[in-house]
Amino acid sequence: MFKTFFNPGSFEKLASKLNLPILILSCVSMITGLIIIFYFSPDDYQQGSTVKIMYIHVPAAYISLMTFAIMAIYSIISLAFKMPFGFIINKALAPIGAVFTLICIVSGSLWGKPMWGTWWVWDARLTSVFILFITYILVILIRQSFTNIEIGEKISAVFVILGSINLPIIKFSVDWWNTLHQPASISKLSSPSIDITMLIPLLIMTVAFMSITLNIALISIRYEIINRKRQI
Amino acid sequence: MSIRFQRIFIIIVSIILISIAITLILYNSRNNIIFFYTPSELIDVDLNIGEKVRIGGIVKENSINKKKNIIKFIVTDNKNEINVNFEGILPDLFREKQGVVTEGKLINKFTIKADKVFAKHDENYIPKSIKKQLKNNDFWQKDY
Amino acid sequence: MSIFVKLASFFKINLFNKIVNFLIIIGAIIKREFIITYRNFFNILTIVIFFILGIFIFVFATGPDIKEYKEIIIGIIWTLLLFSSAISIDKFYQDDFNDGSIIVFYISSISLEFYVIIKIIISWFFWQLPFFIVIPIISLFLDINIIKLKLLLLSFLIGSPILTMLSSISSSMNLLNDKNTVIGNLIVIILSIPVIIFGVGIINASPEIINPQLNILLGILLLFIAITPWISASCIKIGLRNS
Incomplete structure (x- = not known):
C-alpha cells in the first residue's frame, strides 16, 4: 500500500490508470457544480448573490493548504529515508499550490471589496495566507537557483518543512485571534453553520477543484518520472 | 562524547x-494579537486621546444618523457602547444589527472619528427565504 | 555494590576524559572563531555604517520634520536592523565550507549541530552587539524618548539572536548556490516576519500587553533555538555530500 506512494515505477502505473477517470470526474463535477451555483443555489440573507464567490474562494483555499501539507509530509519522508520521489512531488505540486493560493487571494479580495469595504486588510488570516503564497514562490525559486538540481531539491524540501509552521497558524488564526475574516463554517462537524442548499454546491466544487489539482499533478509527476528515466 | x-x-x-x-x-x-478591540475592551485599556485604534462590534438598532456626508452610529457589544463619526463611502453590508470593524482616531473615551469602516460578516450562510421563515417564528437569534 | 564501583570507574575514566576532550575541542573552535571574526572587524564596521547611512537616507527622504515620522521610526529602525543582518549572511559558513574546516570539525567528533550553535553564539556576539551601542546614539539624533529606547533595546536583545539564526539558516541553505544569491536575503526576510511584527509591536503596544508580547517573542526565540541547529546542520550535510 505505502509502496505505491513512494515507488516511482508503481506510482506511474497507478497514475496512468487513474488519469482518465479523474479527468472525467473533474469535468462532470465542475459542470454540475457551476450549473447548481448559477441556477439553483440561493442567495445569502446578508450578502445576496456575492456569496457565490465563496464556491471558488473556499475550495481554492483548501487546495492551497492541502497541497502544502502533502509537500511537507513528502519532504520529511524523502529527506529522512533518502527517497528522491518526494522531490518530484514537490516540483509538481509547488506551482499548482502557488496558483491556487493566488486564486484564493484574488477571489477573496474581490469578495472583500463589496462585503467588507476593502480589498485587503492586514489581519492574521490574510497576512498568513499571503506569507504562504510567498513561501510557494520561494520554494520554486530555491529549486531553480542551484546548478546541481539534486541539491536544489533537497534544500527546497528543507524550506518546505520550515514553511509548514505557517499551516496551523493559517488554520487557527480565525479562532485564536479576532480577525476581520469570518471563522470557518464547515469544520464544526456537529452542525455546520452553512445551509444544506449552499453546502452541497460547495462540496461539489471542492471535489471538482481537488480532482483538477490531482489531474494536473499526476500529469506533471508522470512527465517528471519519464523524463528522469530517460536521463538515466 | x-x-x-x-x-x-x-x-x-x-x-x-x-x-x-x-x-x-x-x-x-x-x-x-488583535486586529480590533471590542467596546468593553476599549474602555478597559488606557489609550491616549488621538491614538489610532480599531474597534469591532455590532451597529446598534436605530442609531444610524446621516447628515450630508457625515454618518454617526453607535457600535455595541451588548454591554458597552462607542460612538463613531464617519465621513465617506460605506460598504454594502453596512446596516443595523450588523458586525462592523472601524478604524480611526480616538476623540474622547467613548467617541471615534473613523477613517475606514469595514463590515464583518459572520460564518452563517442562510438562504433568504429560510431566513424570513425563521424570523417569523422568532426562532432566529443572532449570536455575536 | 560491585555495579556501583564499576559505574564509578567507568565514569571516572571514560566519561570524564571524554567530556574534557570535548570541551577542549570546543574551546579551540571558539578561540579560532574569535580570532577570525576579530581580524575581519572591518566587515562588521561596514554593516554598522550601512545601518547608520540607511537611517540618514530615510531622514533625508522624508524631510527634516521629526514629528511626522515619530510613530513609524521604530519600524524603520527594526527594518534596517533586519536588512543589515540580511546582507551580512554571506560570510557565515562559506569560508569554513570552502577551506574544508567544517569537515575537520566533523571528523574530530564535534557534531555539526554543536558547531552551528557555537557559530551562532560567536557571530551574535560580534555582528549584533555593536548595534547595542549604535542604537542609543542614533536615538539621540532621532529624538526617541527614553522609555521607547529601553523597550527597543529589550526587544532587540530578544530579537537579534533570532536574526542571527535566520542568517545561519539561509547561509547554510545557500552554500552551493551559484546562480541566484539574492534568494538568501529573501529567505531571511520572509522568516523574520513574526520577529518584526512582535519586535515592533512591543514598542507600540499599550502598557498592559507588553508583557504577553515579550513572552511571545521569547517563545519564538526558544523555537528558533530548538530548530536552527537541525536545519543548518542538515543543509550543511547536504552541501558536504554533494560538493
Whole structure:
C-alpha cells in the first residue's frame, strides 16, 4: 500500500490508470457544480448573490493548504529515508499550490471589496495566507537557483518543512485571534453553520477543484518520472 | 562524547525548548494579537486621546444618523457602547444589527472619528427565504 | 555494590576524559572563531555604517520634520536592523565550507549541530552587539524618548539572536548556490516576519500587553533555538555530500 506512494515505477502505473477517470470526474463535477451555483443555489440573507464567490474562494483555499501539507509530509519522508520521489512531488505540486493560493487571494479580495469595504486588510488570516503564497514562490525559486538540481531539491524540501509552521497558524488564526475574516463554517462537524442548499454546491466544487489539482499533478509527476528515466 | 551522544543531548534540549516555546506562545497569544478591540475592551485599556485604534462590534438598532456626508452610529457589544463619526463611502453590508470593524482616531473615551469602516460578516450562510421563515417564528437569534 | 564501583570507574575514566576532550575541542573552535571574526572587524564596521547611512537616507527622504515620522521610526529602525543582518549572511559558513574546516570539525567528533550553535553564539556576539551601542546614539539624533529606547533595546536583545539564526539558516541553505544569491536575503526576510511584527509591536503596544508580547517573542526565540541547529546542520550535510 505505502509502496505505491513512494515507488516511482508503481506510482506511474497507478497514475496512468487513474488519469482518465479523474479527468472525467473533474469535468462532470465542475459542470454540475457551476450549473447548481448559477441556477439553483440561493442567495445569502446578508450578502445576496456575492456569496457565490465563496464556491471558488473556499475550495481554492483548501487546495492551497492541502497541497502544502502533502509537500511537507513528502519532504520529511524523502529527506529522512533518502527517497528522491518526494522531490518530484514537490516540483509538481509547488506551482499548482502557488496558483491556487493566488486564486484564493484574488477571489477573496474581490469578495472583500463589496462585503467588507476593502480589498485587503492586514489581519492574521490574510497576512498568513499571503506569507504562504510567498513561501510557494520561494520554494520554486530555491529549486531553480542551484546548478546541481539534486541539491536544489533537497534544500527546497528543507524550506518546505520550515514553511509548514505557517499551516496551523493559517488554520487557527480565525479562532485564536479576532480577525476581520469570518471563522470557518464547515469544520464544526456537529452542525455546520452553512445551509444544506449552499453546502452541497460547495462540496461539489471542492471535489471538482481537488480532482483538477490531482489531474494536473499526476500529469506533471508522470512527465517528471519519464523524463528522469530517460536521463538515466 | 560521541557524535551520537551529542545528538541525543541536543534532541532532548530542543524538545524541551519547543514545548516551552509552544506553551509560551499559545498561552500569551490568545487575547493579545488583535486586529480590533471590542467596546468593553476599549474602555478597559488606557489609550491616549488621538491614538489610532480599531474597534469591532455590532451597529446598534436605530442609531444610524446621516447628515450630508457625515454618518454617526453607535457600535455595541451588548454591554458597552462607542460612538463613531464617519465621513465617506460605506460598504454594502453596512446596516443595523450588523458586525462592523472601524478604524480611526480616538476623540474622547467613548467617541471615534473613523477613517475606514469595514463590515464583518459572520460564518452563517442562510438562504433568504429560510431566513424570513425563521424570523417569523422568532426562532432566529443572532449570536455575536 | 560491585555495579556501583564499576559505574564509578567507568565514569571516572571514560566519561570524564571524554567530556574534557570535548570541551577542549570546543574551546579551540571558539578561540579560532574569535580570532577570525576579530581580524575581519572591518566587515562588521561596514554593516554598522550601512545601518547608520540607511537611517540618514530615510531622514533625508522624508524631510527634516521629526514629528511626522515619530510613530513609524521604530519600524524603520527594526527594518534596517533586519536588512543589515540580511546582507551580512554571506560570510557565515562559506569560508569554513570552502577551506574544508567544517569537515575537520566533523571528523574530530564535534557534531555539526554543536558547531552551528557555537557559530551562532560567536557571530551574535560580534555582528549584533555593536548595534547595542549604535542604537542609543542614533536615538539621540532621532529624538526617541527614553522609555521607547529601553523597550527597543529589550526587544532587540530578544530579537537579534533570532536574526542571527535566520542568517545561519539561509547561509547554510545557500552554500552551493551559484546562480541566484539574492534568494538568501529573501529567505531571511520572509522568516523574520513574526520577529518584526512582535519586535515592533512591543514598542507600540499599550502598557498592559507588553508583557504577553515579550513572552511571545521569547517563545519564538526558544523555537528558533530548538530548530536552527537541525536545519543548518542538515543543509550543511547536504552541501558536504554533494560538493
